[in-house]
Amino acid sequence: MKTVGYAAHSNNAHMAPYHFERRDLRANDVAIEILYSGVCHSDLHTVNGDWGPQPYPLVPGHEIVGVVTAVGEDVKNYKVGQNVAVGCMVDSCQECDQCHHHEEQFCRNGMTPTYGAPDRISGEITQGGYSKHIVVREEFVLRVPEGMDLAKTAPILCAGITTYSPLRTWGVKEGSRVGVIGLGGLGHMAVKLAVAMGAEVTTISRSNKKEAEAKAMGAKGILVSTDAPAMKAARSSFDLIIDTAPVKHDVGAYAPLLDIDGTIVVVGQVGPLDELMSVPLVMGRRRVAGSLIGGIKETQEVLDFCAEHGVYPECEMIKMDQINSAFDTLAKGYTL
Known part of the structure; x- marks a missing residue:
């Protein structure tokens, strides 16, 4: 053909x-x-x-x-x-x-x-x-x-399943406390899906400039990771954190936010991470894990879930000949 x-x-x-x-x-x-x-x-x-x-x-x-x-x-x-x-x-x-x-x-x-x-x-x-x-x-x-x-x-076929799979694997349900690092393509889908599952969701970002956007998606608000007092006050307040940052960063800085037996799941960064300190992991039986998309059965499940709950990604439509400018935007547009 x-x-x-x-x-x-x-x-x-x-x-x-x-x-x-x-x-x-x-x-x-x-x-x-x-x-x-x-x-x-x-x-x-x-x-x-x-x-x-x-x-x-x-x-x-x-x-x-x-x-x-x-x-x-x-x-x-x-x-x-x-x-x-x-x-x-x-x-x-x-x-x-x-x-x-x-x-x-x-x-x-x-x-x-x-x-x-x-x-x-x-x-x-x-x-x-x-x-x-x-x-x-x-x-x-x-x-x-x-x-x-x-x-x-x-986008449900990648951003959707990539965030849906760890939410399901780690048993997110009504009342679960979920943090989402970043509010980009993966992050905003993690927020929407976790909210639809009944979780209490907080976006974690370097600034609060997207707070209105996060709340519109159902998040309770933004935890500003550069605000040391706010980060200290939020210790042990999450059961699960979905880490969608696609750039090298300090995963360990977020570990104290987890409650005992909590897990950070890395789904964004592929490659080396900053050096990880073991103290917050050891002291709270906390975990850092990874997750890769999902199987075909689970991908069908997320499509059905999104249809049932009216969950869609935020989309900007472009023509195919605009792909290079879209790539330029992707290359410079990510912030935590």
């Missing part, structure tokens, strides 16, 4: 139109016309080569919403004309314990990311959602619930 997308041809993150071929439909494949693709901070990191060398030309995009245009002969769950979605991965071995436990992101043999990795069968490099079409194995296609706003659904 001939298609066109926007690709990075080197590590300067400058995107340009790119004509390429999608693979022929296999028996278990779904062909999708892409209607919307979210722009994720990890797209910028990847095309810049921040996480290692990349197989350019590279079409990013792993927050994909579209409509089925064709299905392979063995496909059972999807039909032409159906609204569907694709997230951060498009294949896994389907045979290991993690795949059997619906945790394909931890596949023992390595999951296949939506872009930038060899296809498990053909070896060709996967290309993502900044394009007109995509072909994906049925098991990695998701159903978009009836009535969802398609224009606002795409």
Whole structure:
């Protein structure tokens, strides 16, 4: 299938139109016309080569919403004309314990990311959602619930599942005390999802300039991390902190905010963190953990949850030819 997308041809993150071929439909494949693709901070990191060398030309995009245009002969769950979605991965071995436990992101043999990795069968490099079409194995296609706003659904496939999964894993429920570090793409979804679960949510930021925004999303307010007296007063006040900061920072500075047996879950930063002091961890049996997106079953669960509770990301719509200015904004726009 001939298609066109926007690709990075080197590590300067400058995107340009790119004509390429999608693979022929296999028996278990779904062909999708892409209607919307979210722009994720990890797209910028990847095309810049921040996480290692990349197989350019590279079409990013792993927050994909579209409509089925064709299905392979063995496909059972999807039909032409159906609204569907694709997230951060498009294949896994389907045979290991993690795949059997619906945790394909931890596949023992390595999951296949939506872009930038060899296809498990053909070896060709996967290309993502900044394009007109995509072909994906049925098991990695998701159903978009009836009535969802398609224009606002795409970021749920990454920012949504990345924050939903630790909220579920660490048992957030009515009355849980949740802190969220940062109010960017990941952070604002963490706030909205935790609020919808019934938690008492506080945004943690270096300033209070987004306090009205946080409260509008259901947070009780902002804890200013540069305010030493406020940080001291907030010690032992959270059961869980979702850390969405995508830059190197001092995770340990937030550890005293956790109650005994509390956990900070890092979902933003990929790479080295500042040196971690063990004292607040040891003295409160506190934990620092990490979390990677979620499995396909859980990703379907977050789509259904968002549909049921009316949870959507804050979205700014752009045309595909505006992607370079969007990347510029991402590169300079993050603050804790």
